[in-house]
Amino acid sequence: MAIQKSTPAVDGVHAFKLPDVGEGLIEAELLTWYVKPGDEVKDGQMICEIETAKAVVELPCPYSGTVKELFAAEGETVEVGTVIITVDDGTGGSGGGTAEADTGAETEEREKPLVGYGEKAASTQRRPRRRPAATAPTPAAPAPRAAPAPTPEPAAPAAPVRSEGRPLAKPPVRKLAKDLGIDLATVSPTGKDGIITRDDVHAAVEAVRAPETAPAVETPVETDRSAREQRIPIKGVRKHTAAAMVNSAFTAPHVTEFLQVDVTRTMKAVARLRERPDFADVKVSPLLLVAKALLMAIRRHPGINASWDEENQEIVVKNYVNLGIAAATERGLVVPNIKDAESKTLPELAASLKRLTETARAGKTGPADMSGGTITITNVGVFGVDAGTPIINPGEAAILAFGQIRDMPWVHKGELKIRKVTTLSLSFDHRLVDGELGSKVLRDIGTALEDPELTALAWG
Structure with missing residues (x-):
């Protein structure tokens, strides 16, 4: 991950500004510092971890030298383009240029983002220094703070704040x-x-x-x-999720259909797959066969795998499936997706699901893994929930909710028996998907789960 070295050194001190990580975002939360003042760093060494509205990203340092000062605390939200660290490369003098590195010269710069989206123009201006008042205040109205002496004017220390009007504090x-x-x-x-x-x-x-x-x-x-309340800042993944869900709920007209399915044979198929050598290194769960059933239904009904192009007034049907899997993490809900899931074999799909969930739980899902999704599955059954009305991921046509699997009385071959039963919920955008298409897709998913082996043979 390369970073453009656009800030010139002052007395050998380089100022590293928070870069645009390629998502078009304006801020990020600094989660963890890996270095402290006095540490030696090398060009390309990871120095901190930040959380944007979509993902957690590690930032490499573009300079080699000694860490001079950190300008953001862990847990602080920092705007893109703000200096977060200065590094002394050992070639300068007294180090009096820290303030200059912090504020920058009064010139236009070109800052390149970390990945994607090309260049972004950024104007960086030097913060005006405070000057003594033209006339001294009268004794009846003393100034709240003493103005700095006009001369000599020493080099300003590193500014602990970045915008005029905020209280001064490190x-x-x-x-x-x-x-x-x-x-x-x-x-x-x-x-x-x-x-x-x-x-x-x-x-x-x-x-x-x-x-x-x-x-x-x-x-x-x-x-x-x-003392009796807890206030949680809305930022990072949670902030992005909230905005996306509000946008989806009030833009796409949602319709949700429900279907109870006897998945006794699916559970038996899961048990048999776990014993096969080609599934030895992956976790085989009912979610794997639900994902496969959805992919088979999309192949029969491609209109469910589409998006709405408002600008061109077109429905865009995708000939590929980037299958999103909603994952609950400590930082909020994320929806990474498996690229070209329709082309994967069952063992490959299982391996992809394993990598996706492990990365999400570790908080390491990157922006690329969460972009370009075409349809999503959310597994509410892991929370002991039977069903729900899931909100469609923005830019997609549908989302499938998979409820918990329970032992329930069920009429099987004309007799009342205890069977493994689950509830499927399919929410779809009624601009793209009418009731007939939505019902056919949900019914095909249910059929595939009722007898997965027979369905695979019949549908290929």
């Missing part, structure tokens, strides 16, 4: 305030040049907790309610 102090629920805008700074220190944050906490003189009958204060 990343560790910002993280401390965030963890303690303190708004830095309400904290009185005592540090040099008006910088908020850790002691200032702790003092603000004590001020909030200190008992206040109050009338006999007190009304609950906000701090009492916050």
Whole structure:
């Protein structure tokens, strides 16, 4: 993963800005630093892990040298184009150029994204320095902070913030305030040049907790309610998922159909497949045969594997299947997909499912694995749920929900018996798929699961 070295060194200090990772996004959350100030790094060495709205990505450093300073704390959301680290290559002088590296020269730059989407123009301007007032304030109206001496003007230290108007604080102090629920805008700074220190944050906490003189009958204060609530920032994968689901729900007219299926023979087929040598290194589950049944149904009814082109007013039927599998992770729901799933053998499909789920659970699914999906399966049965009305993944025509498999009374060959039964739910975009097509697809999936071996022989 190469990064364009577009920022010139100042006194041997290179400033590395958060790059565009090729998704057209404007920000990312910095999850983990792999380095600290004073560490030696090499060109191409992974230095941190970030989470965008779609995936978790490791960033390599484009410079070799010594880490001088980190400009973002773990858990902080950083805008693309913001300096996150400076590296001293050992060729400069006193290191007084850190501020210049942080703010950049007042010139236009061309920044290349990490992958895909070509170049993006970015204008980086130097933050104006504060100048002393033209006339000194009168004693009756003292200035809240002393203006810096006009001369001599020393090299500015690395700026702890990146936008005018925000309270001045270094990343560790910002993280401390965030963890303690303190708004830095309400904290009185005592540090040099008006910088908020850790002691200032702790003092603000004590001020909030200190008992206040109050009338006999007190009304609950906000701090009492916050002690009984948990506030979770909406960012990263969860933010992207929320926006995508709202867009899908209010753009595509959803229709959902349900079908109960006797999958006793499917469960027997799963048990037999697990004993075969070509499935020894993969996990064979009912989901594998559900995926195969869906692929067979798509081959018979390709209109279910389509998308709506609003701009050209066309329905685009795909001759390939990028099969999405919804996966619940610690960071939210992701839908990676198996490229060209229709061309894979059953063992290949099983191996692809294994890689997909393991990567998703490890939080390492890349943007390319989550783009280009054509149809999706969501396995709600793993949560002990029978059925639901799944929301279609944006850009697709349908999504299949696979419920839990239960022992239920079922009429089999004219007699009431206990059989393995599941419920399938198919949601589809009614602009693309009418009731007849949706019903045929769902019925074919059910038929394939009722007798998978016979279906495979009959349908090829």
